[in-house]
Amino acid sequence: VHLKSFSTYGFKSFADKIELSFGSGITAIVGPNGSGKSNISDAIRWVLGEQSAKYLRGSKMEDVIFSGSGKRRPLGVAEVTLVFDNSDHRLSLDFDEVSITRRVFRSGDSEYSINKKNCRLKDILDLLADTGLGRGSMSIIGQNKIDEILNSRPEERRALFEEAAGIAKFRMRKKEAMRRLDDTAANLTRINDIKAEVE
Ligand code: ATP
Numbered sequence: 001v002h003l004k005s006f007s008t009y010g011f012k013s014f015a016d017k018i019e020l021s022f023g024s025g026i027t028a029i030v031g032p033n034g035s036g037k038s039n040i041s042d043a044i045r046w047v048l049g050e051q052s053a054k055y056l057r058g059s060k061m062e063d064v065i066f067s068g069s070g071k072r073r074p075l076g077v078a079e080v081t082l083v084f085d086n087s088d089h090r091l092s093l094d095f096d097e098v099s100i101t102r103r104v105f106r107s108g109d110s111e112y113s114i115n116k117k118n119c120r121l122k123d124i125l126d127l128l129a130d131t132g133l134g135r136g137s138m139s140i141i142g143q144n145k146i147d148e149i150l151n152s153r154p155e156e157r158r159a160l161f162e163e164a165a166g167i168a169k170f171r172m173r174k175k176e177a178m179r180r181l182d183d184t185a186a187n188l189t190r191i192n193d194i195k196a197e198v199e
Contacts (some may be wrong), residue, residue, distance in 0.1 A: 001084050001085070001086065001088075001090050001091060001131055001132075001133060002022075002024070002084065002085040003022050003044075003082060003083075003084055003085075004021065004022060004083045004084060004085050004097070005019060005020060005021045005022065005082070005083045006019070006020045006022070006040065006043070006044065006080070006081070006082055006083075007019040007020070007080070007081045008043050008078070008079065008080045008081070009077075009078070009079045010065055010066045010075040010076075010077050010078040010079060011039065011042075011043045011046070011064055011065075011066070011078040011079070011080050012036065012039040012042065012043070012064055012066065012078075013035075013036040013039050013066070013069075014036065014039065014043075014066065015066045015069070015072050015075065020040075038057075038142075038143075041140055041142070042056045042057065042064070043064075043080045044080075044082065044140065045140055046064060046080060046102060047080040047081070047082050047100055047101070047102045048082075048100070048124070048128060048133055048134065049121060049124050049125050049128070049134065051121075060108075061104055061108060061110070062104065062106055062108060064078050064104065065077065065078040065104065065105075065106060066078065076105060076106050077103060077104065077105050077106075078103070078104050079101065079102070079103045080101070080102055081099055081100065081101040082099065082100050083097060083098070083099045084097070084098045084099075084100075085097060086098045090131055091127055091128075091131060092127070093114070093115070093127065095115060098114065098115060098127075099113075099114070099115055099116065100112075100113075100114055100124055100127075101113045101114075101116070102124075112124055114127065132166075138160070138163060138164040
């Protein structure tokens with residue numbers, strides 16, 4: 001799913017509304033330390049449903065709202081919108097373009113919308129499930145994750161590759177199927193015992 005544009009107002013260091021358009025191919029965002037590069041990836045993870053303030057380098061969700069700097073007063077709301085090209089309909093909505101917006105207020109209240117229509121967080125998570133964009137997917141790899149990968153043991157590294165390749169899901173399903181098979185085998189033994197008693 002191709003990300004066409006990113007816009008935000010009030011998220012972390014972005015006190016003014018900004019919009020970035022992404023063409024095809026690779027886009028690199030460069031800038032001095034502390035200029036807000038990581039804040040952009042935080043914003044993307046946030047709008048895709050991240051619920052952990054810690055992973056967004058804060059302690060509570062309201063920390064993502066612009067907290068003021070120099071002469072600028074803090075803002076009361078943070079808003080991020082992503083627009084995806086959906087001409088291949090990978091996102092199961094009958095639109096060639098899909099926008100996802102998330103908003104949070106100082107009160108802690110959150111709002112979500114898909115194509116400007118209010119929705120629940122669950123609707124966004126459902127829409128993104130199995131697209132490789134959802135929470136916990138490997139589509140965004142943070143700086144600390146790279147250190148983690150380089151320092152990890154071979155088995156841990158394998159788990160990461162399996163997750164990225166989508167194998168982890170099947171491993172979980174296999175485990176669940178094995179458990180059910182075991183349960184069924186136990187039930188069969190019980191039935192046979194009862195049958196033997198009755199006969
Ligand atoms: P580096 O290259 O060092 O990783 P970076 O370009 O990735 O830097 P970020 O970590 O994205 O920089 O941005 C950090 C800046 O964002 C800091 O100056 C910090 O003060 C500012 N910032 C973070 N949260 C807020 C907020 N809620 N309100 C205002 N500014 C914020």
